[in-house]
Amino acid sequence: MMDAETITAAIANNVRAQRAHRGLTLDALAARSSVSRGMLVQIEQGRTNPSVSTLTRIASALGVTVARLVEVSDVPVVRIVKAAEVVSFPQGEGAARLLIGADAPMILELWDWRLAPGDHHDGDAHPAGTREMLTVLAGELTLTAYGKSHRLRVDDAVLFTADRPHRYANEGDEELRFVMVVAEPKEAPDQ
Incomplete structure:
Protein backbone atom coordinates (compact mmCIF):
# COMPACT_ATOMS: atom_id res chain seq x y z
CA MET A 1 0.00 0.00 0.00
CA GLU A 71 -3.53 9.00 -9.10
CA VAL A 72 0.23 8.95 -8.66
CA SER A 73 1.26 8.32 -12.29
CA ASP A 74 -0.04 8.73 -15.84
CA VAL A 75 -2.66 6.29 -17.12
CA PRO A 76 -1.41 3.90 -19.84
CA VAL A 77 -3.66 2.13 -22.41
CA VAL A 78 -3.77 -0.89 -20.08
CA ARG A 79 -3.69 0.11 -16.46
CA ILE A 80 -3.00 -2.38 -13.71
CA VAL A 81 -3.22 -1.21 -10.14
CA LYS A 82 -1.15 -3.42 -7.87
CA ALA A 83 -2.41 -4.07 -4.35
CA ALA A 84 0.38 -1.89 -2.95
CA GLU A 85 -0.87 1.08 -5.05
CA VAL A 86 -4.51 0.98 -3.91
CA VAL A 87 -5.55 4.12 -2.04
CA SER A 88 -7.33 3.51 1.26
CA PHE A 89 -9.52 5.93 3.23
CA PRO A 90 -10.24 5.09 6.90
CA GLN A 91 -13.94 4.65 7.72
CA GLY A 92 -14.27 4.17 11.48
CA GLU A 93 -12.56 0.85 12.19
CA GLY A 94 -12.88 -0.16 8.50
CA ALA A 95 -11.78 1.36 5.22
CA ALA A 96 -12.98 2.40 1.77
CA ARG A 97 -10.41 1.32 -0.84
CA LEU A 98 -10.51 2.95 -4.27
CA LEU A 99 -9.31 0.07 -6.43
CA ILE A 100 -9.32 1.80 -9.83
CA GLY A 101 -11.13 4.54 -11.73
CA ALA A 102 -11.49 6.17 -15.12
CA ASP A 103 -12.93 9.41 -16.46
CA ALA A 104 -13.42 8.71 -20.17
CA PRO A 105 -15.84 8.21 -21.83
CA MET A 106 -17.71 8.31 -18.52
CA ILE A 107 -16.59 8.58 -14.92
CA LEU A 108 -16.21 5.13 -13.31
CA GLU A 109 -14.85 4.09 -9.92
CA LEU A 110 -14.44 0.63 -8.38
CA TRP A 111 -14.44 0.56 -4.56
CA ASP A 112 -13.87 -2.14 -1.93
CA TRP A 113 -15.53 -1.14 1.36
CA ARG A 114 -15.15 -2.58 4.85
CA LEU A 115 -17.23 -1.32 7.76
CA ALA A 116 -16.98 -2.57 11.33
CA PRO A 117 -20.17 -3.35 13.28
CA GLY A 118 -21.91 -0.09 14.15
CA ASP A 119 -20.00 1.95 11.53
CA HIS A 120 -21.63 3.85 8.68
CA HIS A 121 -20.74 6.20 5.84
CA ASP A 122 -23.00 9.04 4.68
CA GLY A 123 -22.57 9.52 0.95
CA ASP A 124 -23.18 12.95 -0.54
CA ALA A 125 -25.51 13.37 -3.50
CA HIS A 126 -23.70 12.81 -6.79
CA PRO A 127 -24.53 14.73 -10.00
CA ALA A 128 -27.77 13.86 -11.81
CA GLY A 129 -27.55 10.60 -13.74
CA THR A 130 -25.03 8.97 -11.37
CA ARG A 131 -25.67 5.32 -10.56
CA GLU A 132 -24.11 3.09 -7.94
CA MET A 133 -24.01 -0.71 -8.11
CA LEU A 134 -22.77 -2.87 -5.30
CA THR A 135 -22.69 -6.41 -4.02
CA VAL A 136 -22.20 -7.65 -0.48
CA LEU A 137 -19.24 -10.00 0.01
CA ALA A 138 -19.48 -10.46 3.80
CA GLY A 139 -21.83 -9.35 6.57
CA GLU A 140 -25.01 -7.39 6.04
CA LEU A 141 -25.45 -3.90 4.57
CA THR A 142 -28.21 -1.47 5.40
CA LEU A 143 -28.46 0.93 2.46
CA THR A 144 -30.60 4.01 2.96
CA ALA A 145 -31.53 5.89 -0.21
CA TYR A 146 -34.47 8.11 -1.04
CA GLY A 147 -35.64 7.91 2.59
CA LYS A 148 -36.00 4.12 2.64
CA SER A 149 -33.69 1.50 4.16
CA HIS A 150 -32.84 -1.74 2.37
CA ARG A 151 -31.06 -4.72 3.92
CA LEU A 152 -28.65 -6.65 1.71
CA ARG A 153 -26.97 -9.92 2.63
CA VAL A 154 -24.02 -11.82 1.15
CA ASP A 155 -24.29 -12.10 -2.67
CA ASP A 156 -27.20 -9.63 -2.84
CA ALA A 157 -26.66 -6.80 -5.32
CA VAL A 158 -28.29 -3.42 -5.79
CA LEU A 159 -28.35 -0.65 -8.41
CA PHE A 160 -29.63 2.79 -7.44
CA THR A 161 -29.61 6.39 -8.59
CA ALA A 162 -27.17 8.21 -6.32
CA ASP A 163 -28.20 11.82 -6.94
CA ARG A 164 -29.35 12.26 -3.35
CA PRO A 165 -27.62 11.71 -0.01
CA HIS A 166 -27.41 8.02 0.90
CA ARG A 167 -25.99 5.89 3.72
CA TYR A 168 -24.12 2.61 3.97
CA ALA A 169 -24.40 1.12 7.45
CA ASN A 170 -23.28 -2.03 9.21
CA GLU A 171 -25.98 -2.72 11.76
CA GLY A 172 -24.84 -6.34 12.17
CA ASP A 173 -22.41 -8.10 14.50
CA GLU A 174 -19.66 -8.90 11.98
CA GLU A 175 -17.51 -6.91 9.56
CA LEU A 176 -19.32 -5.76 6.42
CA ARG A 177 -17.50 -5.92 3.10
CA PHE A 178 -18.96 -4.82 -0.22
CA VAL A 179 -17.69 -3.91 -3.67
CA MET A 180 -19.20 -0.88 -5.37
CA VAL A 181 -19.06 0.71 -8.82
CA VAL A 182 -19.91 4.39 -9.23
CA ALA A 183 -20.90 5.39 -12.78
CA GLU A 184 -21.26 9.12 -13.35
CA PRO A 185 -21.95 10.74 -16.72
CA LYS A 186 -19.30 13.20 -17.97
CA GLU A 187 -22.05 15.76 -18.37
CA ALA A 188 -25.39 16.01 -16.60
CA PRO A 189 -28.23 14.48 -18.64
CA ASP A 190 -30.77 16.84 -20.21
CA GLN A 191 -33.61 17.58 -17.87
Missing part, protein backbone atom coordinates in the same frame (compact mmCIF):
# COMPACT_ATOMS: atom_id res chain seq x y z
CA MET A 2 1.28 3.49 -0.82
CA ASP A 3 2.29 5.70 2.07
CA ALA A 4 0.06 8.60 3.11
CA GLU A 5 2.70 11.21 2.22
CA THR A 6 2.84 10.04 -1.43
CA ILE A 7 -0.96 10.03 -1.71
CA THR A 8 -1.27 13.47 -0.09
CA ALA A 9 1.32 14.86 -2.53
CA ALA A 10 -0.50 13.27 -5.50
CA ILE A 11 -3.82 14.76 -4.36
CA ALA A 12 -2.20 18.19 -3.96
CA ASN A 13 -0.67 18.10 -7.45
CA ASN A 14 -3.75 16.68 -9.15
CA VAL A 15 -6.27 19.05 -7.57
CA ARG A 16 -4.06 22.06 -8.38
CA ALA A 17 -3.50 20.84 -11.98
CA GLN A 18 -7.17 20.05 -12.61
CA ARG A 19 -8.25 23.42 -11.19
CA ALA A 20 -5.65 25.29 -13.28
CA HIS A 21 -6.58 23.32 -16.42
CA ARG A 22 -10.15 24.54 -16.04
CA GLY A 23 -9.09 28.12 -15.27
CA LEU A 24 -10.81 28.07 -11.88
CA THR A 25 -9.80 30.21 -8.94
CA LEU A 26 -9.79 28.71 -5.45
CA ASP A 27 -12.94 30.71 -4.72
CA ALA A 28 -14.69 29.35 -7.82
CA LEU A 29 -13.79 25.76 -6.94
CA ALA A 30 -14.90 26.34 -3.35
CA ALA A 31 -18.29 27.57 -4.57
CA ARG A 32 -18.72 24.66 -7.01
CA SER A 33 -17.63 21.98 -4.56
CA SER A 34 -18.99 23.31 -1.25
CA VAL A 35 -15.49 22.80 0.16
CA SER A 36 -14.08 25.82 1.96
CA ARG A 37 -11.32 27.86 0.33
CA GLY A 38 -9.15 27.23 3.39
CA MET A 39 -9.53 23.46 3.04
CA LEU A 40 -8.71 23.69 -0.69
CA VAL A 41 -5.55 25.66 0.13
CA GLN A 42 -4.52 22.99 2.65
CA ILE A 43 -5.20 20.21 0.11
CA GLU A 44 -3.29 21.93 -2.71
CA GLN A 45 -0.34 22.57 -0.39
CA GLY A 46 -0.30 18.91 0.72
CA ARG A 47 -0.91 19.83 4.35
CA THR A 48 -3.98 17.60 4.85
CA ASN A 49 -5.32 14.26 3.76
CA PRO A 50 -8.96 14.98 2.80
CA SER A 51 -11.86 12.62 3.52
CA VAL A 52 -13.63 10.59 0.82
CA SER A 53 -16.61 12.96 1.00
CA THR A 54 -14.40 16.02 0.49
CA LEU A 55 -12.57 14.40 -2.44
CA THR A 56 -15.90 13.33 -3.96
CA ARG A 57 -17.21 16.92 -3.86
CA ILE A 58 -13.97 18.30 -5.37
CA ALA A 59 -13.86 15.60 -8.08
CA SER A 60 -17.49 16.23 -8.99
CA ALA A 61 -16.90 19.99 -9.21
CA LEU A 62 -13.90 19.37 -11.49
CA GLY A 63 -15.70 16.74 -13.61
CA VAL A 64 -13.18 13.99 -12.83
CA THR A 65 -13.10 10.83 -10.73
CA VAL A 66 -11.75 10.56 -7.23
CA ALA A 67 -9.31 8.09 -8.80
CA ARG A 68 -7.94 10.88 -10.99
CA LEU A 69 -7.30 13.02 -7.92
CA VAL A 70 -5.38 10.31 -6.05
Whole structure:
Protein backbone atom coordinates (compact mmCIF):
# COMPACT_ATOMS: atom_id res chain seq x y z
CA MET A 1 0.00 0.00 0.00
CA MET A 2 1.28 3.49 -0.82
CA ASP A 3 2.29 5.70 2.07
CA ALA A 4 0.06 8.60 3.11
CA GLU A 5 2.70 11.21 2.22
CA THR A 6 2.84 10.04 -1.43
CA ILE A 7 -0.96 10.03 -1.71
CA THR A 8 -1.27 13.47 -0.09
CA ALA A 9 1.32 14.86 -2.53
CA ALA A 10 -0.50 13.27 -5.50
CA ILE A 11 -3.82 14.76 -4.36
CA ALA A 12 -2.20 18.19 -3.96
CA ASN A 13 -0.67 18.10 -7.45
CA ASN A 14 -3.75 16.68 -9.15
CA VAL A 15 -6.27 19.05 -7.57
CA ARG A 16 -4.06 22.06 -8.38
CA ALA A 17 -3.50 20.84 -11.98
CA GLN A 18 -7.17 20.05 -12.61
CA ARG A 19 -8.25 23.42 -11.19
CA ALA A 20 -5.65 25.29 -13.28
CA HIS A 21 -6.58 23.32 -16.42
CA ARG A 22 -10.15 24.54 -16.04
CA GLY A 23 -9.09 28.12 -15.27
CA LEU A 24 -10.81 28.07 -11.88
CA THR A 25 -9.80 30.21 -8.94
CA LEU A 26 -9.79 28.71 -5.45
CA ASP A 27 -12.94 30.71 -4.72
CA ALA A 28 -14.69 29.35 -7.82
CA LEU A 29 -13.79 25.76 -6.94
CA ALA A 30 -14.90 26.34 -3.35
CA ALA A 31 -18.29 27.57 -4.57
CA ARG A 32 -18.72 24.66 -7.01
CA SER A 33 -17.63 21.98 -4.56
CA SER A 34 -18.99 23.31 -1.25
CA VAL A 35 -15.49 22.80 0.16
CA SER A 36 -14.08 25.82 1.96
CA ARG A 37 -11.32 27.86 0.33
CA GLY A 38 -9.15 27.23 3.39
CA MET A 39 -9.53 23.46 3.04
CA LEU A 40 -8.71 23.69 -0.69
CA VAL A 41 -5.55 25.66 0.13
CA GLN A 42 -4.52 22.99 2.65
CA ILE A 43 -5.20 20.21 0.11
CA GLU A 44 -3.29 21.93 -2.71
CA GLN A 45 -0.34 22.57 -0.39
CA GLY A 46 -0.30 18.91 0.72
CA ARG A 47 -0.91 19.83 4.35
CA THR A 48 -3.98 17.60 4.85
CA ASN A 49 -5.32 14.26 3.76
CA PRO A 50 -8.96 14.98 2.80
CA SER A 51 -11.86 12.62 3.52
CA VAL A 52 -13.63 10.59 0.82
CA SER A 53 -16.61 12.96 1.00
CA THR A 54 -14.40 16.02 0.49
CA LEU A 55 -12.57 14.40 -2.44
CA THR A 56 -15.90 13.33 -3.96
CA ARG A 57 -17.21 16.92 -3.86
CA ILE A 58 -13.97 18.30 -5.37
CA ALA A 59 -13.86 15.60 -8.08
CA SER A 60 -17.49 16.23 -8.99
CA ALA A 61 -16.90 19.99 -9.21
CA LEU A 62 -13.90 19.37 -11.49
CA GLY A 63 -15.70 16.74 -13.61
CA VAL A 64 -13.18 13.99 -12.83
CA THR A 65 -13.10 10.83 -10.73
CA VAL A 66 -11.75 10.56 -7.23
CA ALA A 67 -9.31 8.09 -8.80
CA ARG A 68 -7.94 10.88 -10.99
CA LEU A 69 -7.30 13.02 -7.92
CA VAL A 70 -5.38 10.31 -6.05
CA GLU A 71 -3.53 9.00 -9.10
CA VAL A 72 0.23 8.95 -8.66
CA SER A 73 1.26 8.32 -12.29
CA ASP A 74 -0.04 8.73 -15.84
CA VAL A 75 -2.66 6.29 -17.12
CA PRO A 76 -1.41 3.90 -19.84
CA VAL A 77 -3.66 2.13 -22.41
CA VAL A 78 -3.77 -0.89 -20.08
CA ARG A 79 -3.69 0.11 -16.46
CA ILE A 80 -3.00 -2.38 -13.71
CA VAL A 81 -3.22 -1.21 -10.14
CA LYS A 82 -1.15 -3.42 -7.87
CA ALA A 83 -2.41 -4.07 -4.35
CA ALA A 84 0.38 -1.89 -2.95
CA GLU A 85 -0.87 1.08 -5.05
CA VAL A 86 -4.51 0.98 -3.91
CA VAL A 87 -5.55 4.12 -2.04
CA SER A 88 -7.33 3.51 1.26
CA PHE A 89 -9.52 5.93 3.23
CA PRO A 90 -10.24 5.09 6.90
CA GLN A 91 -13.94 4.65 7.72
CA GLY A 92 -14.27 4.17 11.48
CA GLU A 93 -12.56 0.85 12.19
CA GLY A 94 -12.88 -0.16 8.50
CA ALA A 95 -11.78 1.36 5.22
CA ALA A 96 -12.98 2.40 1.77
CA ARG A 97 -10.41 1.32 -0.84
CA LEU A 98 -10.51 2.95 -4.27
CA LEU A 99 -9.31 0.07 -6.43
CA ILE A 100 -9.32 1.80 -9.83
CA GLY A 101 -11.13 4.54 -11.73
CA ALA A 102 -11.49 6.17 -15.12
CA ASP A 103 -12.93 9.41 -16.46
CA ALA A 104 -13.42 8.71 -20.17
CA PRO A 105 -15.84 8.21 -21.83
CA MET A 106 -17.71 8.31 -18.52
CA ILE A 107 -16.59 8.58 -14.92
CA LEU A 108 -16.21 5.13 -13.31
CA GLU A 109 -14.85 4.09 -9.92
CA LEU A 110 -14.44 0.63 -8.38
CA TRP A 111 -14.44 0.56 -4.56
CA ASP A 112 -13.87 -2.14 -1.93
CA TRP A 113 -15.53 -1.14 1.36
CA ARG A 114 -15.15 -2.58 4.85
CA LEU A 115 -17.23 -1.32 7.76
CA ALA A 116 -16.98 -2.57 11.33
CA PRO A 117 -20.17 -3.35 13.28
CA GLY A 118 -21.91 -0.09 14.15
CA ASP A 119 -20.00 1.95 11.53
CA HIS A 120 -21.63 3.85 8.68
CA HIS A 121 -20.74 6.20 5.84
CA ASP A 122 -23.00 9.04 4.68
CA GLY A 123 -22.57 9.52 0.95
CA ASP A 124 -23.18 12.95 -0.54
CA ALA A 125 -25.51 13.37 -3.50
CA HIS A 126 -23.70 12.81 -6.79
CA PRO A 127 -24.53 14.73 -10.00
CA ALA A 128 -27.77 13.86 -11.81
CA GLY A 129 -27.55 10.60 -13.74
CA THR A 130 -25.03 8.97 -11.37
CA ARG A 131 -25.67 5.32 -10.56
CA GLU A 132 -24.11 3.09 -7.94
CA MET A 133 -24.01 -0.71 -8.11
CA LEU A 134 -22.77 -2.87 -5.30
CA THR A 135 -22.69 -6.41 -4.02
CA VAL A 136 -22.20 -7.65 -0.48
CA LEU A 137 -19.24 -10.00 0.01
CA ALA A 138 -19.48 -10.46 3.80
CA GLY A 139 -21.83 -9.35 6.57
CA GLU A 140 -25.01 -7.39 6.04
CA LEU A 141 -25.45 -3.90 4.57
CA THR A 142 -28.21 -1.47 5.40
CA LEU A 143 -28.46 0.93 2.46
CA THR A 144 -30.60 4.01 2.96
CA ALA A 145 -31.53 5.89 -0.21
CA TYR A 146 -34.47 8.11 -1.04
CA GLY A 147 -35.64 7.91 2.59
CA LYS A 148 -36.00 4.12 2.64
CA SER A 149 -33.69 1.50 4.16
CA HIS A 150 -32.84 -1.74 2.37
CA ARG A 151 -31.06 -4.72 3.92
CA LEU A 152 -28.65 -6.65 1.71
CA ARG A 153 -26.97 -9.92 2.63
CA VAL A 154 -24.02 -11.82 1.15
CA ASP A 155 -24.29 -12.10 -2.67
CA ASP A 156 -27.20 -9.63 -2.84
CA ALA A 157 -26.66 -6.80 -5.32
CA VAL A 158 -28.29 -3.42 -5.79
CA LEU A 159 -28.35 -0.65 -8.41
CA PHE A 160 -29.63 2.79 -7.44
CA THR A 161 -29.61 6.39 -8.59
CA ALA A 162 -27.17 8.21 -6.32
CA ASP A 163 -28.20 11.82 -6.94
CA ARG A 164 -29.35 12.26 -3.35
CA PRO A 165 -27.62 11.71 -0.01
CA HIS A 166 -27.41 8.02 0.90
CA ARG A 167 -25.99 5.89 3.72
CA TYR A 168 -24.12 2.61 3.97
CA ALA A 169 -24.40 1.12 7.45
CA ASN A 170 -23.28 -2.03 9.21
CA GLU A 171 -25.98 -2.72 11.76
CA GLY A 172 -24.84 -6.34 12.17
CA ASP A 173 -22.41 -8.10 14.50
CA GLU A 174 -19.66 -8.90 11.98
CA GLU A 175 -17.51 -6.91 9.56
CA LEU A 176 -19.32 -5.76 6.42
CA ARG A 177 -17.50 -5.92 3.10
CA PHE A 178 -18.96 -4.82 -0.22
CA VAL A 179 -17.69 -3.91 -3.67
CA MET A 180 -19.20 -0.88 -5.37
CA VAL A 181 -19.06 0.71 -8.82
CA VAL A 182 -19.91 4.39 -9.23
CA ALA A 183 -20.90 5.39 -12.78
CA GLU A 184 -21.26 9.12 -13.35
CA PRO A 185 -21.95 10.74 -16.72
CA LYS A 186 -19.30 13.20 -17.97
CA GLU A 187 -22.05 15.76 -18.37
CA ALA A 188 -25.39 16.01 -16.60
CA PRO A 189 -28.23 14.48 -18.64
CA ASP A 190 -30.77 16.84 -20.21
CA GLN A 191 -33.61 17.58 -17.87
